[in-house]
Each structure stands twice: as C-alpha cells, then as structure tokens.
Amino acid sequence: MHTFRARMTATSAPSLLLAASLALLGYVLLRTAWLTDDAYITYRAVENFVAGFGPQWNPDERVQAFTHALWFLVVSTFRAMTGEVYYTVYALSIGLTLAAIALVLRKLATSVAMGLAVLVACVGSRAFIDYSTSGLENPLANLLLVLFVLVFGRDPQAPSRRRLGSLVFLASLLLTNRLDSGLLVLPVVAVEAWRLKRRAWAPVVLGALPLVAWELFSVIYYGFLVPNTVYAKLPPNLAMGDLVPQGWLYLKDSLANDPVTLPTIVAGILVPLVLRRWRDIPFAVGLLLSMLFVVRVGGDFMSGRFFNTPFVAAIAVLSRYELAGPAVLRLVPAIVALVVGLFTPFPPVLSNGAFDGRYEPPSGITDERRYYYQNAGLLRDKNLGQPLVTRRQAHVDRALARGLYVASTTAIGYAGYFAGRRLHILDPMGLSDPLLARLPTTRPWRIGHFQRADVPGYGATLATGRNQIEDPGVAAYYDKLALVTRGPLWSADRVAAIVDLNLGRFAYLLDSYARGFVGVRASAALGYRPAESTKDANAATAFDAGMTLFLDRPHASRTVEFRLDAAHDYKVVYLLKGREKHTADIIAPPGAGPGFVEYQQALPDSVGDIDQIRIVPQRGSGPGRLAHWRVIE
Numbered sequence: 001m002h003t004f005r006a007r008m009t010a011t012s013a014p015s016l017l018l019a020a021s022l023a024l025l026g027y028v029l030l031r032t033a034w035l036t037d038d039a040y041i042t043y044r045a046v047e048n049f050v051a052g053f054g055p056q057w058n059p060d061e062r063v064q065a066f067t068h069a070l071w072f073l074v075v076s077t078f079r080a081m082t083g084e085v086y087y088t089v090y091a092l093s094i095g096l097t098l099a100a101i102a103l104v105l106r107k108l109a110t111s112v113a114m115g116l117a118v119l120v121a122c123v124g125s126r127a128f129i130d131y132s133t134s135g136l137e138n139p140l141a142n143l144l145l146v147l148f149v150l151v152f153g154r155d156p157q158a159p160s161r162r163r164l165g166s167l168v169f170l171a172s173l174l175l176t177n178r179l180d181s182g183l184l185v186l187p188v189v190a191v192e193a194w195r196l197k198r199r200a201w202a203p204v205v206l207g208a209l210p211l212v213a214w215e216l217f218s219v220i221y222y223g224f225l226v227p228n229t230v231y232a233k234l235p236p237n238l239a240m241g242d243l244v245p246q247g248w249l250y251l252k253d254s255l256a257n258d259p260v261t262l263p264t265i266v267a268g269i270l271v272p273l274v275l276r277r278w279r280d281i282p283f284a285v286g287l288l289l290s291m292l293f294v295v296r297v298g299g300d301f302m303s304g305r306f307f308n309t310p311f312v313a314a315i316a317v318l319s320r321y322e323l324a325g326p327a328v329l330r331l332v333p334a335i336v337a338l339v340v341g342l343f344t345p346f347p348p349v350l351s352n353g354a355f356d357g358r359y360e361p362p363s364g365i366t367d368e369r370r371y372y373y374q375n376a377g378l379l380r381d382k383n384l385g386q387p388l389v390t391r392r393q394a395h396v397d398r399a400l401a402r403g404l405y406v407a408s409t410t411a412i413g414y415a416g417y418f419a420g421r422r423l424h425i426l427d428p429m430g431l432s433d434p435l436l437a438r439l440p441t442t443r444p445w446r447i448g449h450f451q452r453a454d455v456p457g458y459g460a461t462l463a464t465g466r467n468q469i470e471d472p473g474v475a476a477y478y479d480k481l482a483l484v485t486r487g488p489l490w491s492a493d494r495v496a497a498i499v500d501l502n503l504g505r506f507a508y509l510l511d512s513y514a515r516g517f518v519g520v521r522a523s524a525a526l527g528y529r530p531a532e533s534t535k536d537a538n539a540a541t542a543f544d545a546g547m548t549l550f551l552d553r554p555h556a557s558r559t560v561e562f563r564l565d566a567a568h569d570y571k572v573v574y575l576l577k578g579r580e581k582h583t584a585d586i587i588a589p590p591g592a593g594p595g596f597v598e599y600q601q602a603l604p605d606s607v608g609d610i611d612q613i614r615i616v617p618q619r620g621s622g623p624g625r626l627a628h629w630r631v632i633e
Helices: 002-032 039-050 069-082 086-108 112-124 126-130 138-152 161-177 179-184 186-207 209-221 228-232 240-257 261-274 278-296 305-318 332-342 368-376 392-401 412-419 458-464 472-486 492-502 507-514
Strands: 406-408 424-426 518-522 541-543 547-555 559-565 570-576 579-586 596-602 610-617 624-631
Touching: 002 086, 002 112, 002 126, 039 069, 039 412, 069 086, 069 138, 069 161, 069 209, 086 112, 086 138, 086 305, 112 126, 112 305, 112 332, 126 261, 126 305, 138 161, 138 179, 138 305, 161 179, 161 186, 161 209, 179 186, 179 278, 179 305, 186 209, 186 278, 240 261, 240 278, 261 278, 261 305, 278 305, 392 406, 392 412, 406 458, 412 424, 424 458, 458 472, 472 492, 472 507, 472 518, 472 547, 518 541, 547 624, 559 570, 559 610, 579 596, 596 624, 610 624
Parallel strands: 406 424, 518 547
Antiparallel strands: 541 624, 547 610, 559 596, 559 624, 570 579, 570 610
C-alpha cells in the first residue's frame, strides 16, 4: 500500500503541476485574447476561399495579401466547419498555444524548477501573450517549433535519415506558415544534412514537399513566389541605412516595455555557447539570424510581434538544460522572471477587460493589443455583446451608400472584412495592392505602414477596368501586372508575364516614376508637342527632377530635336528597356534670354533602337520646361 501511494504521489505531482500551469496560462490567454486589424486581412481571404471564390483578397484580383499560407489554410478549414471566424480563431490560437507549452513542460523541461521558469517566463512575456492570440500565425508557428525541438532531441548522437526527414518536414511547414520563421531552424537542418552527406538528399526532398507544393501553387495562381506583403514592406526607395536604425528602435522598445522577452532570447543564444553544447549551436545561430533579420527589416509597427516565435524557440531549447545547485537556487530563474514580469508595463497576468489606449508613439511602434482591445478583445468591458465593433463598418457603409465600387482606406483589415465582395479596397500601404506594393514609399514613413502616393488615374482604372493611369511607364507596367493578377489563368501570355515580372525585366518601366520624373507619351514618328505654339512658355511641360519621354515603340533615332527653356543646361539619356544607350549634354548658349532654344543632337549609329529619352535639368533655378521634341531623320 505504501509503495502504491508513493508511486501515485510521484506520478501525480508532475501531472497536477502541469494542469495548474496550463490552467494559469489558459486564464491569462483568455483574459488578454484579442484580434488585430491585420488578422482580418487574412479573414477576408478566408471568407472568399470558403465561399468558393479562391484564396484572394479583393474580389477581382489574384493577390496574396496574407503572409502565412499554412495558417490561412488551417483557419479556412476550421471556418468551413464552424461557420464563423471570430470565436473559431480564438479557440484555435489558445488551443495551439496550450498544446505547445504542454509539450515543453511535459516532454522538454528537465525538472519542476525548469518547468516553473518556463511558465513564469511565458506569463510574463508580453510578446508571447499578446501574439499567442491576436489572430496571427504565431500559435501555429510556436507549436511547429516545439515539435521541431522534440524531434531534434531524439537519438542525438547518430545521424538519422528518418529524423532529418522529420526535421525538414517541420521546417517546410514552418516556412509555409511564414517564410522568415525558417531562419530559426534552417541552420539546424543544414548541420543535420551535412552529417548525413549524400544520404541526406532523399529526406530533404521528401520533407520539403509541403513548401514546394505551396510555392508551385503560389506561382501558378498568384504569379509570384512570395506574398504581396513582402514587396509592400520593402519599398524600393528604402535602403538598409534607412531601416536598420528603426530596427534598433524596435529592440529598445521591447526592452523598455517587455523586459522578459529579449533577455530570454539572448539567453537562448548565449547559454549553448557558454556551456559548450555544440550540438545546440545551430539553434543559437538561428536565433541570432532571426534577430539580425528583425533589425535589417526595421522591425515592425506591432510592438513585440517579431519576438514571439524566437522567444518560444529559446524557451524550448533552454528547457532541455539542467538547473544545477540546491533546490532553492534552482528556483532563481523562475523568481527572476516573476519579478521582472510583474514590473513590466501592463503585466499580462494583471490585465483585465478595461485594457485600452489608442496611442501611436513617434517611433511608429504601437502596443497593438492595447490599441485594439476594446474593438475586438474577447472579454473587453465595452460592447461585449457584439463580436466586432469598429468605425470601419461605418466607412464601408458610407462608400456603399455613395454607389462606389472602389474605396480607399489605410487600415484595410476590418474594412475589407466588412465589405466582403461588395467593394474593391484600394490600400495606400500596398499590402493588398500589387501595383502600389512595387512603388516607392512617401516620406516621412512609418515602419510597417509605407504609404504610397496617389497614382493619377489608378482609381479610375480599378473602377472601370480600363487602364487610365497617366504615367506611361506605370501604365505599361500595370498592363503586365494585371495580366498576371486578372488575366486567364492558363494563357501563354500570362505565363510569359509571370516569368518576366519575377526576373525583373519590366522593373525599368517604374524607374522614371520612382525618380519623381514627369512621364509623357511620345510618338517616334510625330514627336512630342504639348503646346500649339512652341514659343508659348506657359504651354510647355514643366518638370523639376526630370522628364521621361516614352516612345510608342523602339525607334532607331539619328538626329533628335528639342525645344527647351534657355534657363537650364540639360543631360539627355537615351535608353532601351532601361539600359542606357547614349548620354549627351545640352548647354544653353551664353546670354540666352528667358525664352526657348532649339537644339539638335546627332546620335551615333551604334546607339541603335531606343524606347525612352530622359531629360534632366543640370543648371538654373526653377523647373525645366520642354516645348517640343521630334526625330528629324
């Protein structure tokens, strides 16, 4: 009897501790559960997909406006079964999170003290708690990461094709769920494959099939390998020097508002190195690469979001380490995490239904749960009886009342979801718009919200289906892009456009617009004459940065005539498909008055065909002006 009781006590204590831990974590997740506006970008596509219209966002475009394909498919599956998305996503998110942490506590944690440290760190981490709901892909990514660490720990000494295949399969799912999450595990996969040498090919190929399958579908259906959001969040006119300082701000924001998360990630990087656990070094490298990536892309506007998954990777790896010393000392990590977590601004464990605060700091990094909780929090104090309350509903209703088909809004998630298939939402941030995503951002910019300037004629183009974009280069590029996103799925022309766009062969069409040049259409046969009288200065076309003449076809020009204002010198660049073929200077004659001067330039035979002429002012004040251009011979 005593032996039986001892066995029961020995087996029951860990189980009771696990149950209590999950109950506490579950309570905190329920108390803090919320859905962000960005999640509803995905849910609009989910509704279209479930209704049989394809995994698209706007009703008339094949555009991947979500970043997390696997999460999209999982949510779509459960949405089809339950008939609604709001409570379904909450149940999915909380269930997946509890499953991940249960595996860490039950299968990975080396002791009760380590389990307590993991639990307290999770409850104290705002990044972990906030984005374990929110409606985004983090819960699924976290479960996949924990499973990856579990598989990695099986028979660690001898290389195994079966283990490698399982690791590649999980890494493939993780990449399908969100591409940048792969940085956390790819170093591990690379080392494991290297250990197997030639025997690694088969498990790598088979394990990668989920990712390969999605990428094939993505290219065929959407026309591109990566989501539209990748283009939107990496504007062509921002370089590393613009984004890295913002990335450091993102790190500082996390340390100030969430002092549990980053130190845990840093511990995940340093502990394997300090303890010389060489087999875990690839995990440390993965965590480091993930942090460097966050800094490189400038972080995000959602405080802590990009640290949620690295945090889980760190606790999964660290939980496998033994805590040395007396029992009291082994509790130190848990005590430290508890104290730091309680002194965190707005500790998650103390959160309640009154949580609120619509504030956007100068850094552009926002506490998104605090910002949106009273709109879509599960247990919010305000409007609890309604599934979703937001001013975006009124925005949609007003647009529909005016008989609009195209409406513009900057926060597209809720608005797009409410609009359903009744409105085409024009997104100035480019997240769901294939053309704007590829155009430069305006300045000043906010991280994650890269506003694009209004493109004259684009709204009318979307409303009518007829290309009315004024800039010739942008218009020509849009024709190619629309063929991919709107054209017949299996046409030969669409396939050719997909290849050319992905290889960047049409990028030159946007170069003039990106430089801020005035773009005009010009006939190689008739030239360009904006004014009836070329002597009328007011009728000439003015331009500050420069002007690009887009010829109606490639033309082998020999002598070209310009009529330009005499107040400037000019550089003239002749191009074919974006490649410079010839450059010449135009120097205003000494003592020229305020009017126009006619110039002729002879081009060498070697120049050949040209399809653009770029005119750039070099000297003088005020804008340059062009009154006339034509080919003489």
